[in-house]
Amino acid sequence: METELLVVGGGPAGYTAAIRGAQRGLDVALVEDGLIGGTCLNHGCIPSKALLSGTGTVHEMETASEMGIYVEPYVDLGEMVAWKDGVVDRLTDGVAALCRQNGVELVDGFARFVDERTVAVDDGREIEFENAVLATGSRPITLPGFGFDADPIWDSRRALAAERAPPRLLVVGAGYIGMELSTIFARLGSDVTVVEMLEEPLPQYESDLTDPVLESVAELGVDINFGEAATNWHEDGRDVVVTTETEDGEESTYSVDEVLVAVGREPVTAGLNLGAAAVETDDRGFVETDEHGRTTAENVFAVGDVAGEPMLAHAGMHEGIVAAETVAGEDPPEARAVPAVVFTAPEIATVGLNPDEARAEGIDPLVGEFPFSASGRAMTTREATGFVRLVAAGDGRVVGGQIVGPEASELIAEIGLAVQEGVTLEAVAETIHTHPTLSEATMEAAEHALGRAIHTANR
Ligand SMILES: Cc1cc2nc3c(=O)[nH]c(=O)nc-3n(C[C@H](O)[C@H](O)[C@H](O)COP(=O)(O)OP(=O)(O)OC[C@H]3O[C@@H](n4cnc5c(N)ncnc54)[C@H](O)[C@@H]3O)c2cc1C
Numbered sequence: 001m002e003t004e005l006l007v008v009g010g011g012p013a014g015y016t017a018a019i020r021g022a023q024r025g026l027d028v029a030l031v032e033d034g035l036i037g038g039t040c041l042n043h044g045c046i047p048s049k050a051l052l053s054g055t056g057t058v059h060e061m062e063t064a065s066e067m068g069i070y071v072e073p074y075v076d077l078g079e080m081v082a083w084k085d086g087v088v089d090r091l092t093d094g095v096a097a098l099c100r101q102n103g104v105e106l107v108d109g110f111a112r113f114v115d116e117r118t119v120a121v122d123d124g125r126e127i128e129f130e131n132a133v134l135a136t137g138s139r140p141i142t143l144p145g146f147g148f149d150a151d152p153i154w155d156s157r158r159a160l161a162a163e164r165a166p167p168r169l170l171v172v173g174a175g176y177i178g179m180e181l182s183t184i185f186a187r188l189g190s191d192v193t194v195v196e197m198l199e200e201p202l203p204q205y206e207s208d209l210t211d212p213v214l215e216s217v218a219e220l221g222v223d224i225n226f227g228e229a230a231t232n233w234h235e236d237g238r239d240v241v242v243t244t245e246t247e248d249g250e251e252s253t254y255s256v257d258e259v260l261v262a263v264g265r266e267p268v269t270a271g272l273n274l275g276a277a278a279v280e281t282d283d284r285g286f287v288e289t290d291e292h293g294r295t296t297a298e299n300v301f302a303v304g305d306v307a308g309e310p311m312l313a314h315a316g317m318h319e320g321i322v323a324a325e326t327v328a329g330e331d332p333p334e335a336r337a338v339p340a341v342v343f344t345a346p347e348i349a350t351v352g353l354n355p356d357e358a359r360a361e362g363i364d365p366l367v368g369e370f371p372f373s374a375s376g377r378a379m380t381t382r383e384a385t386g387f388v389r390l391v392a393a394g395d396g397r398v399v400g401g402q403i404v405g406p407e408a409s410e411l412i413a414e415i416g417l418a419v420q421e422g423v424t425l426e427a428v429a430e431t432i433h434t435h436p437t438l439s440e441a442t443m444e445a446a447e448h449a450l451g452r453a454i455h456t457a458n459r
Contacts (some may be wrong), residue, residue: 001031005327006119006129007104007112010270011038013304014370015104017324021133022102024328029129030099031121031451033110037092039137039305040313044159046091048180050084051160052343055187059345066382077188077193079162081333113277116297131299132329134279134287135320136272138265138305138451145170145232147260152240153233154260154434156181165190166257172230172240174201175340177212178262183344186220193254194222195244197229198341199243204340205348206356209404212385213344228252233259254265267306282308292332293323310338337419341409349412352419358391363399366392368426368449374456377436381406384414388441390415390449396424402447407438414442425449 003022007014010032018030035042037167061073092267100212109121119127140155146153156177165188171178174196186192194201201224202210215225220428228244231251235241239255265287274281280296282288286308293301301323304316315338324409325332358365371387372378386405391397401415418428428446433439
């Protein structure tokens, strides 16, 4: 078989590259070893958001008496997981159908490079390609001694398929996956303890963004222990006993039922025989690429998690588009900033520069903030914690934004557009936003940066 564009891996980065390549007139084949949709649709973004939404409904019911509504939820986790699987199935079927409709040839199997123009699929077929896009994704990092083959040691995929909430769950790692899954299981009634080697959760975010999340998980009963690294575990009767150690060598033990290890993800390159294609990786195993996704091999591109940070589905989709359009000889779009979201409650969402990053780039930033405690809409939804912050350059162009609060994941899109298009604070402030909405907070933050906020005190 011969193809102009071969895509290896059918996750969000790969299927996007394949579809865009086909849309641009290329003859495209997509090889996928597992399930189309990759980690994101099958074991990541979608299942976790489905369970956050399902358990969010439980939480709303449990606290609805504040609004004079009295209900006691009964949760059948097996049914919730089956509902989540139904959502996943509809989406993965949809992606496969979109690939076919666009003329992408789907090949089932594991691909490995034979040389710079050929891959072998494990069923014995060989595919010759002019250009290839590697989109093989990532997998959870194993902690030494905590192999995922042991029954009580879960990775995120196992956790998202659990049909029973463990009475006691130890989560190792307070990154975004650890925090989202802690929220899910705490809402399902598990007694959740988190151990984190660092002194803070979600280290890429400022503490004013993470503090409201820490408060809310504490309210759910999650106990987070910072500065502790999990070192080993053993079974003691029905208990799983995990030992942790601080930097000073102080040990603690936790007796739990299951352990979720969420300490990061590593690239999937094993078995690909990258050397045969002259594709090089960096010292952490991620495939090295330039701004268009081109690897050290002229005709091989790498996109998504396998090409390193930011390891996010939407970043991978953008990279897939850039690589496919480059192969098609076009001038691909340039992303000025990649938004990132933690889907805890409240959510954290960021895009572009924060005030310190702006200063580090030589900008004397104009900063405006609006608290959700002053938002009528936030109050009506009982989620009035957090704030929207806008960061602008001296000429008023928005260069970033940070949100912690309700629907931050949705609200960040307006700020993303502002950063991408160089929209000014004036333009955001002058745009009439519907009332009462959460999005008014962005307009108010712009007004605040300009020293003329109506619904919050100006400095
Ligand atoms: C629990 C969890 C929650 C997440 N939540 C979010 C979120 O809310 N938002 C967000 O943006 N990101 C989220 N992510 C991250 C997101 O899932 C990844 O960034 C995204 O899936 C990366 O896409 P990808 O296409 O690079 O790789 P993947 O989705 O990992 O897909 C790679 C595909 O390649 C296939 N493959 C690998 N090797 C071969 C081979 N040799 N031959 C053929 N096929 C091969 C694999 O089977 C897989 O299907 C989450 C991740 C997890 C684990």
